[in-house]
Each structure stands twice: as C-alpha cells, then as structure tokens.
Amino acid sequence: MIADRTAENETMTTPEPRKPSRHGATERDSLSRQVGYYLELAKARLAALVVMTAAVGYILAARGAFDLAVLIWTIVGTALTAFGANILNQWAEADRDRRMERTRHRPLPAGNVDKRQALIWGLVSAAVGLAVLDVGTNRLTALLSLFVIGLYVLVYTPLKVRTPLNTVVGAVCGAVPPMMGWTAATGRLELGAWILGGILFVWQVPHFLSLAWLYREDYARGGFRMMPAADPDGSMTGRAAFIYALALLPITGALAAAGVTGMTYLVLSQVVGLALAALGWTFARNRVQLTARRLFLASIIYLPVLLGLMVSDMDDRLTRSVDFGSRQAFRQTTPRDVPQPFTVSETSLPPATR
Numbered sequence: 001m002i003a004d005r006t007a008e009n010e011t012m013t014t015p016e017p018r019k020p021s022r023h024g025a026t027e028r029d030s031l032s033r034q035v036g037y038y039l040e041l042a043k044a045r046l047a048a049l050v051v052m053t054a055a056v057g058y059i060l061a062a063r064g065a066f067d068l069a070v071l072i073w074t075i076v077g078t079a080l081t082a083f084g085a086n087i088l089n090q091w092a093e094a095d096r097d098r099r100m101e102r103t104r105h106r107p108l109p110a111g112n113v114d115k116r117q118a119l120i121w122g123l124v125s126a127a128v129g130l131a132v133l134d135v136g137t138n139r140l141t142a143l144l145s146l147f148v149i150g151l152y153v154l155v156y157t158p159l160k161v162r163t164p165l166n167t168v169v170g171a172v173c174g175a176v177p178p179m180m181g182w183t184a185a186t187g188r189l190e191l192g193a194w195i196l197g198g199i200l201f202v203w204q205v206p207h208f209l210s211l212a213w214l215y216r217e218d219y220a221r222g223g224f225r226m227m228p229a230a231d232p233d234g235s236m237t238g239r240a241a242f243i244y245a246l247a248l249l250p251i252t253g254a255l256a257a258a259g260v261t262g263m264t265y266l267v268l269s270q271v272v273g274l275a276l277a278a279l280g281w282t283f284a285r286n287r288v289q290l291t292a293r294r295l296f297l298a299s300i301i302y303l304p305v306l307l308g309l310m311v312s313d314m315d316d317r318l319t320r321s322v323d324f325g326s327r328q329a330f331r332q333t334t335p336r337d338v339p340q341p342f343t344v345s346e347t348s349l350p351p352a353t354r
Helices: 002-013 023-041 045-064 067-090 115-136 139-159 167-187 191-214 216-222 234-257 263-285 289-313 313-335
Strands: none
Touching: 023 067, 023 115, 023 263, 045 067, 045 167, 045 234, 045 289, 067 115, 067 139, 067 167, 139 167, 167 191, 191 216, 191 234, 191 263, 191 289, 234 263, 234 289, 263 289
16 A cells, blocks of 8 residues: 555656547537638628628618617627528528538538528527617617518518519528618618618629629529529520619619618719629620629629728718707707706786885
C-alpha cells in the first residue's frame, strides 16, 4: 500500500505532459457548422436584402426623426421572420432541391441537416421574429410579417410546381418588407408605403425571370413550373422582363411625386431605370445566357443603388419637415404650456370697480 501511495504521489508531483484535448475544438467546430447550416438554410444574403428594404422603408417614413431602438427591433424582427420563411420553404422543397444541380448541395438535400431540425429552426425563427416585431414595433407590422410568411410558405411554395403565375405571388411577398418598415415608423399604411411596395413588386419580375431563364433546365429537372417551362423559346419571358423593367420608371418617379423624395432622386432614378430597361430590351430581343445574366446582375445592382438614392435625397425634405414639425409643435403647446400675457377682463374685476 505504501509503495502504491508513493507511486501515486510521484505521479501527482511530476505529471506526464498531456496531449491537447480535441474535445473542445470538436464542439466549437460542430457549433460553427450548425450556425453555417442555419444561415445557409435561412438564405442569409437574400434576407439581408429584405432587411435593407425594411430599413429604408422605416427611414423614409420616419422623416429623420426615427427611434433607433425601434429601427433595430425592425431590423432584427424582419431578419428572423425572413430566416424562418426561407427555412420553411427549403424544408418543403428538400426533395425537389435534391434533383437540381444548383440546390442539391444545400444542407437538407446534402443530408447535413435533417428535416425535423430544419422545421424546428424555421418555426422558432419565425415565431421569435413575429414576437420581436409585435413588442418592439407595433401589431400592424407583425401582422404584415405574418401575412408574408403564410403567403410565402403556404401559397407561393406549392404554386411553384403548379403554375408559372407563382412569380407574381412571390413578388407580393417581396413587396411587403419595405411596407413593414414604413408601418414600424408610423403605424399606418400610407401612400409612400404602397409606392415602395409597388417598386419592390415590379423590380422582382425582371430579376427573377432572368434567373429562371438562366436555370430553366435545372428548374424543369426539379419539377418547378417557372415561366420558361411554359415558354420554350423565351419570347413571353423576355417581353415580360422588359415590360416590368420599363414599368419601374413611372412607379419610381411616383415616390418623388408623393413628396417622399426630391428632384435629385427623381432624375437619377430615371437614369438607372432606363439602363435597366435597356438591358431588359436586349434580353427580350436576344434571349441567350449572356443577356439574361447581364439583366440579372444589373437588377441586383439596381436595387441598392435605388434605395441609396431614396435615402440620400432626404436632406431638404428633412429640413422642411423639421421646420414644419417645430411650428406645429409650438402651435399645439402655446395655448396649454406657454405662459400668456396677463390681461384684465371686466368680468374678473370686483363688482365695485366695474
């Protein structure tokens, strides 16, 4: 026993060098992979564009006098609900995505995430996002987001295998986020909100039709009925892309006519709109991979440029709105809060001095 205890003490006092454990590193690697799978299922880059439109809607509606906390809640809630809708969409389409070259390496078709886990992620993300919007902004904004999730998952997703009109329904889903940003700031669906929604609706059509033409064979392999599936020569697809690109000119101009933006935005929005329409016309006349890709890439550049023009042309409008708001506030507070000059009326004098 003594010998055993001595050996034990010697071991304790002079331990052998230990090899670094891989357990912690493995856990970190596993967590990192799960986060990566979640963001890939959530289509984080696409969701970032959705969040951008909501943020611009909020900034335009707030007219410079925005609450930073509400803006942050709007961004967080919109991102989470977009994540949830995208994950639920991929959950529903996992089997079809497995047939397509473009999507077969996604987490669900590749077997990196099981469908039950994806369903939980989607439902939890959507629920938390709706709660954030309801508590951090207002009920109308949360209801608009709930409408988008339902339309995207329950209507648009099933329609993708039934009719080419699914593109129109999908465009409605993409049109609502800037309206959510507007209602988060004002609590109302005003004219500016509807124009913003119209811009996003119209923009999505040439954007998606050019993508659908690029991957028309892949979509057909997955069983999705996009417009090119019913339009083999692409004549209808090209015309629709051009017409909707052209329609962006008046509807973007309507934002200035409504007083949301100024003349600088009006002029420059028409310039970039004409450039996009020209690429739409080129695609309509010559429906090849090159013209479709150019239109698709141009549509990706066009939207953030347009949103930037909206926000950058707010300076003079902000000055006017602040001045007007200050005068209104003064008029509203003068009777109640500002001391009035002392006057003596006849009825306030004692009877003997009347």
